[in-house]
Amino acid sequence: MKAVATHSSTLQFHSRPNSMTRVRDFIELMKPRVMSLAVFTALVGLLIAPVHLDLVHQLIALLAIAAGAGAAGTLNMWYDADIDARMARTAGRPLPRGKISRREALVFGLSLACCAVAILAAALNMLAGALLAVTIFFYIIVYTCWLKRRTPQNIVIGGAAGAFPPVIGWAAATGDIGLEPLVLFLIIFLWTPAHFWALCINRAEEYDRAGVPMLPVVAGRAATTQQILIYSILLVSASVLPWVVGIAGAMYGVVAVACGSIFVRLAWLLRKSAQNDRRAAQRLFAFSIFYLFLLFAALLGSNSNNEWPTKLLTYTDGVRSFDQAMILSRATKIACNERREGGLRCASEH
Secondary structure: OHHHHHHHHHHHHHHHHHHHHHHHHHHHHOOHHHHHHHHHHHHHHHHOOOOOOOHHHHHHHHHHHHHHHHHHHHHHHHHOHHHHHOOOOOOOOOOOOOOOOHHHHHHHHHHHHHHHHHHHHHHOOHHHHHHHHHHHHHHHHHHHHHHOOOOOOHHHHHHHHHHOHHHHHHHHHHOOOOHHHHHHHHHHHHHHHHHHHHHHHOOHHHHHHHOOOOHHHHOOHHHHHHHHHHHHHHHHHHHOHHHHHOOOOHHHHHHHHHHHHHHHHHHHHHHHOOOOOOHHHHHHHHHHHHHHHHHHHHHHHHOHHHOOOOHHHHHHHHHHHHHHHHHHHHHHHHHHHHHHHOOOOOHHHO
16 A cells, blocks of 8 residues: 555656646747747837726736737747758757647647637727737748748748737727837838848758758858848838837937947848858847847837827828818818808808
8 A cells, every 4th residue: 555655646746747847848839939029019019009008908918919929939830840850949849859749739829829819809909809810820821831931031021920019019009000010010020031040040051951941041141141231221220210200219219229230230240251150140140139129128118108299190190180171171162152052152252
C-alpha cells in the first residue's frame, strides 16, 4: 500500500509540470513578443482617440486585440510547421518539437480568433471587430498562405497586417476610422520591411533551405541592404507626420527626428558593411524593435489626454462646415424660388 501511494504521488508530481509545460507551449504558439508589440501600438491608438473609454472597456479591447494577435500567430505556426522544422531559428517551436499537434493548433487558433472578434464586436463596436477579423484573415490567408512562399515582396504586402492594431484601437474607442490612425498605420507599414529584412540577412541560408523566397535569398545582400536604406528614409519621413499634423507635440518630434537619424545611420552602416559582417544587421534589427516602442511611447506621452488639437480633425471639421454652408445656401435658394413662384419676395431680395 505504501509503495502504491508513493507511486501515485510521484505520478501526480510529474503530471503538474507536464500540464504547466503544455500551457507554456500554447502561450508560445501565440508569439507573445509579437503580440506585445501589437497590443502596445493598439493601446496608443486607443488612448490618443478623441473619445475616452472607461477602464473596463479599455481592458476588454486590449485583451481581445491580444487574443486576435495570438490567434494569428498560432494559425501562422500551424500552416508553417513544415518550414519551421527546417529552420534553426524556429525549429524549437512547439509544433516542430511535437509538443502540440497541428490539429490542436488549428482548433486553438480558430477558437481564439472567433472569440476575440466576437468579444470586441459585442463589447465595443462592430467596426473594431470587423477590422480585427480582417487583420487575422490578411495575416493568415494573404501573407502566410499566399505571399510568403511565392514572392520576395511577401513582407512588404503582408506587413500591412501588423500595421492594423492602432487603427483597431482607435476604432474601438470611436467606432470610426480617422486619418490619425492611418498615419500610425503608415509608420508601422514602412517600418516592417527594414525590421524584418535586417533579421533575414543573417538567416538567408535557412530561408533558402526552407524554400521561402525572402528578399536576401532572391536578390542578395547588396540589393536587400539598399532596399532597407530606402525604407528607412521613408520611415523617418513618415515618423514626423504625427507632429506635423498635430497628433503629438514637440517632444514627440524631437524623439522622432533623433531616433530616425540613428535608424538611418544604422541602415547606412549596414549598406556599407562587408558581406560577412553579421553585426551590422543584428544592430539594426535590435534597434528597430526599440525604435518602434520608443516612438509610440513618445507619441502617447506627447499626446497626453489628447491635449494637442489635431490639424487633420480641424481640416475635416472645416470641410464639413463648408459642406453644411453649401447645403444651407442651396436650401435657401430653393425656398426663395418657391416663395417667388407664390408671389412673395425673399428677405434677401429686399
